[in-house]
Amino acid sequence: MPFSEAAQRELQEIIQRYPDKRSAMLPALAIAQREQGYLTPEAYRWVAEALDTSPTWVASVASFYTMLRKEPAGRYLIQVCTNLSCSLLGAKPLLDHLRQRLGIDVGETTPDGLFTLTTVECLGSCATAPVMQVNDRYYEQLTPERIDEILAGLRREAGTCGDDRTAEGHS
Amino acid sequence: MDQSVTLKIDGRDVTVPAGTTVLEAARMAGIEIPSLCNHARLLPAGLCRLCLVEIEKVRGLQPACASIVREGMVVHTDTPAVQHNRRMVLELLCTNHPLDCPVCDAAGDCRLQDYVFRYGRTTSRFVEEKRRKGKAIRLGPAVILDQERCVLCQRCVRFCEEVLDDRQLAVFQRGASSRISTMPGAVFDSRFSGNVVDLCPVGALTDRTFRFKARNWELTGLPSVCALCPVGCRMTEEGREGRLLRVRGREAPEVNDGWLCDLGRTGYGFTEHPNRLRHPLVRRDGHLEPASWDEALTALARGFGAVIEKAGPRAVAVLGSPRLTNETAYLLTRLARALGTGNVDYRLGTAAPAPAQATLSDLRQAEVILLFQGDPSEEAPILELWVKQAVKRGGRLYIVHPRTLALERYATGAYRPRPGSEAVLIAGILSMLEQGKPGSLPLEWREAVSGLGPTQVASLTGCDREAIRLLAEALVGSPRAIIAYGAGLRDEQTLALVAALAKATGARLLGWDGGPNSRGVADMGLLPDRLPGRAPLADAAATAALERLWQAPLSCQPGLSATELWPEMRRGEVRALYVAGADPVTQAPNPQLVEEALAHATFVAMQEAFLTPTAERFAHVVLPAAVPGEEDGSLTNLAGGVGWQRALIAPLGEARPSWRIVADVAKALAAPGAWEYADAAQVLAEIAQAIPAYAGVEVVTTGGYFDARYEYEYALTDQPPAAPAPARVAGTGDLALTTGPVLFDRDIMARHAPGVVGRAAEAFAAIHPEDAERLGITDGAPIEVRGLFGALTLKARVSGACAQGTVFVPEELSELSVNRLGAQPGVVVMVEVKPLAVRPD
Numbered sequence A: 001m002p003f004s005e006a007a008q009r010e011l012q013e014i015i016q017r018y019p020d021k022r023s024a025m026l027p028a029l030a031i032a033q034r035e036q037g038y039l040t041p042e043a044y045r046w047v048a049e050a051l052d053t054s055p056t057w058v059a060s061v062a063s064f065y066t067m068l069r070k071e072p073a074g075r076y077l078i079q080v081c082t083n084l085s086c087s088l089l090g091a092k093p094l095l096d097h098l099r100q101r102l103g104i105d106v107g108e109t110t111p112d113g114l115f116t117l118t119t120v121e122c123l124g125s126c127a128t129a130p131v132m133q134v135n136d137r138y139y140e141q142l143t144p145e146r147i148d149e150i151l152a153g154l155r156r157e158a159g160t161c162g163d164d165r166t167a168e169g170h171s
Numbered sequence B: 001m002d003q004s005v006t007l008k009i010d011g012r013d014v015t016v017p018a019g020t021t022v023l024e025a026a027r028m029a030g031i032e033i034p035s036l037c038n039h040a041r042l043l044p045a046g047l048c049r050l051c052l053v054e055i056e057k058v059r060g061l062q063p064a065c066a067s068i069v070r071e072g073m074v075v076h077t078d079t080p081a082v083q084h085n086r087r088m089v090l091e092l093l094c095t096n097h098p099l100d101c102p103v104c105d106a107a108g109d110c111r112l113q114d115y116v117f118r119y120g121r122t123t124s125r126f127v128e129e130k131r132r133k134g135k136a137i138r139l140g141p142a143v144i145l146d147q148e149r150c151v152l153c154q155r156c157v158r159f160c161e162e163v164l165d166d167r168q169l170a171v172f173q174r175g176a177s178s179r180i181s182t183m184p185g186a187v188f189d190s191r192f193s194g195n196v197v198d199l200c201p202v203g204a205l206t207d208r209t210f211r212f213k214a215r216n217w218e219l220t221g222l223p224s225v226c227a228l229c230p231v232g233c234r235m236t237e238e239g240r241e242g243r244l245l246r247v248r249g250r251e252a253p254e255v256n257d258g259w260l261c262d263l264g265r266t267g268y269g270f271t272e273h274p275n276r277l278r279h280p281l282v283r284r285d286g287h288l289e290p291a292s293w294d295e296a297l298t299a300l301a302r303g304f305g306a307v308i309e310k311a312g313p314r315a316v317a318v319l320g321s322p323r324l325t326n327e328t329a330y331l332l333t334r335l336a337r338a339l340g341t342g343n344v345d346y347r348l349g350t351a352a353p354a355p356a357q358a359t360l361s362d363l364r365q366a367e368v369i370l371l372f373q374g375d376p377s378e379e380a381p382i383l384e385l386w387v388k389q390a391v392k393r394g395g396r397l398y399i400v401h402p403r404t405l406a407l408e409r410y411a412t413g414a415y416r417p418r419p420g421s422e423a424v425l426i427a428g429i430l431s432m433l434e435q436g437k438p439g440s441l442p443l444e445w446r447e448a449v450s451g452l453g454p455t456q457v458a459s460l461t462g463c464d465r466e467a468i469r470l471l472a473e474a475l476v477g478s479p480r481a482i483i484a485y486g487a488g489l490r491d492e493q494t495l496a497l498v499a500a501l502a503k504a505t506g507a508r509l510l511g512w513d514g515g516p517n518s519r520g521v522a523d524m525g526l527l528p529d530r531l532p533g534r535a536p537l538a539d540a541a542a543t544a545a546l547e548r549l550w551q552a553p554l555s556c557q558p559g560l561s562a563t564e565l566w567p568e569m570r571r572g573e574v575r576a577l578y579v580a581g582a583d584p585v586t587q588a589p590n591p592q593l594v595e596e597a598l599a600h601a602t603f604v605a606m607q608e609a610f611l612t613p614t615a616e617r618f619a620h621v622v623l624p625a626a627v628p629g630e631e632d633g634s635l636t637n638l639a640g641g642v643g644w645q646r647a648l649i650a651p652l653g654e655a656r657p658s659w660r661i662v663a664d665v666a667k668a669l670a671a672p673g674a675w676e677y678a679d680a681a682q683v684l685a686e687i688a689q690a691i692p693a694y695a696g697v698e699v700v701t702t703g704g705y706f707d708a709r710y711e712y713e714y715a716l717t718d719q720p721p722a723a724p725a726p727a728r729v730a731g732t733g734d735l736a737l738t739t740g741p742v743l744f745d746r747d748i749m750a751r752h753a754p755g756v757v758g759r760a761a762e763a764f765a766a767i768h769p770e771d772a773e774r775l776g777i778t779d780g781a782p783i784e785v786r787g788l789f790g791a792l793t794l795k796a797r798v799s800g801a802c803a804q805g806t807v808f809v810p811e812e813l814s815e816l817s818v819n820r821l822g823a824q825p826g827v828v829v830m831v832e833v834k835p836l837a838v839r840p841d
Ligand code: SF4
Pocket: B149, B150, B151, B152, B153, B154, B155, B156, B157, B180, B199, B200, B201, B202, B204, B205
């Protein structure tokens, strides 16, 4: 999958901002991830060439950051906060609820490719805990019911209109 | 002036050169500070924290490896704080370390083991489950990684970065999950990959060919030199119970500085190959059959005797090879001359290298390097590292080569003269120099090159006129310029021009061809028109000295070169041939002629480690020879440095050391003079007497370095040189053939080493994308390349590295005889290339 021209332009523009090209490593990786959903050796090579460094080095830097994905995620990447505040307010049972509704474990993706379930550390929104992030959106003060609504909404958005209970059937 | 600094370490006054690290200063004083990440040939990294010491007036413990000595510094390496730190670092390293020493190749040669033994806790407080990481990961063809054993010292990573400038390894992930790896999906395929095994202080990186073969304490080792390419790397051979099991780099700043390429490291598997010849063979009723040494030598004496009796000694010819040790080559020369024939040579399509003027240390510090027709990466790998180092230090690299080399990204200028016009390019520079400053050219060359104007040179070579001028300027402008020519330079005329260019510019020459010991073999006089030491045959004093030493009258007639030999043999003028280590049927430029000639020969005897096509079809007697690792002997590397190769193990079966075979043959033929030698060292002692430039060379047998560079006027003939012109063209195809050695598929020896076999590319021909498109050839498709004497089926490699209008076919390709295409010195061979229909299967 080649990188778009817009991405190329954006990367070049960011590189201009630094005296040493390699300083643009993280924004460059973020662009690559946005383009392809996750980082591949192709992305490392793309970045390495632009920054005049080796793809191995780029891959090594990328591996340091958990927010840079190395595997494809479902269309919706669900990141459930399991840090202190959220845990105190029931992150654990919520996570179990999600597991059950989606029929997958943490780190897995639903067979239809729609959802990937992960956990993260503090999302910086403790005041509205428990919190989860789906792609770029935050969902706060979660309850099991609220989660069901969100999932249904996302399914509608994706145009599949599936029934929540199909997932239940798995368990 | 070197300044020295005095400091106190553990109460002792220590004086060391300024700039030394505390770690090094302590080592010099005999005080051990444990260290894992530090390595003498890598930059300090301060990663492992094991070397922390107390330095008075400095707060906190300091890394000894990264602290530079200061006058009056007071260092304590053994205080409770220091000891506590060591214990802690070692304990932390061991928490997740698998402690699988019983099955670890490094056991007995592992820093972690040694340090825990010496400085660590005696009991473990760690009760948790250990972290699991990757085990036995095949990083690449030569190296296996166990991530759990890794102490993250990053020596391997730093080697890739600092020495190779090729970052193929890095630390991935973070914290306790950190691990060494290649990029996902990538293979650690550097030609120097095996060095990380030597560097790894623990058993995390292991050598694929050595894994699980022996415990370190069972191995015996000998310092030796690698015999597989003209660098002659200093190495250590290790083995047990008659088997050569491992080869490792040995410190030698003047040669390889401890590094080895993977050919050297993994290439010695041929010692155990089942196809090795184990006993002599004698042809009976058309078949080669096993025989005893006595039978074989008797048959040989009868065969040669009959020819000499009937047709005189000049009907005998001797063909050596650049793979021979100096001792073998020297005795062959002596044997030929003592028998009364001058028909001795070893060159099959190459030129004898001019004696070296520069050392490898000079190369590492060169300001200007002209790399002429040579590809270090394939032909003399360690030189790739040294060229990179010179460039890193600010040196400028200029490359004249028909292909785009891996080193080209370091080059200030790259020139791709039309095939066959390389000599014109050099002559053009010479003529430019003479015009700029009359009198700068050696007299004999003035007339020859005077007619070559810059415009003409540019149009003949296709190189930019201004670019040529810049190259000339660079060479003249630097007192530390080196002209390094490689295996692509095959004809004596071009070599003579290159030598003239060196002389005119003050640049120093360094050169090599595809053979590991070409320089030594030429020095030993295995040439039809030279004596040992390359003295001309007409040199009466040299002749007299040799006659005295050899107790025999010398044949001082110039003989036939290996090129002139074959027609004479076909005509019946030369009737008996002795071949040592060569395979003319696959190596000589004109295989058709060679086969016809050999078919006419009355008697052919060969000494070889494997049954070559030549031996199989034409030899009457084949004598089994030892291989490197099984025989002592000296080798002269491309910089004139002589190394001593050692026999770690006995020759296989009834094979004998090559030099001894020559002496045995001489005795069987009753050649004049004494032929009793106790060992190779005794032959070397005689070489020291026979060749002035080798006087004193015996020091190499006790580990000394001997520099056999000497002044030598490179003259082609006594005739004034002819005006250089583009080379003659042969063949009717439309692509010019270029050829040269490739690292992992270079000769019959490497082909028999299991560690190397998998690394050779499938027999290929490289072709420029535009030519490929024109001819309807796609990358990876089978193609036919038809040359002067036949055609080869090869796999197309479509690559912009190959100049348009040329096709590159590696010199020695697996079992294929590339010489069917007819590449020969000083001639441009035009080959026909066409796609082959893919078989439907
Ligand atoms: S693999 Fe060996 S050399 Fe590389 S970081 Fe680990 S311990 Fe050090």
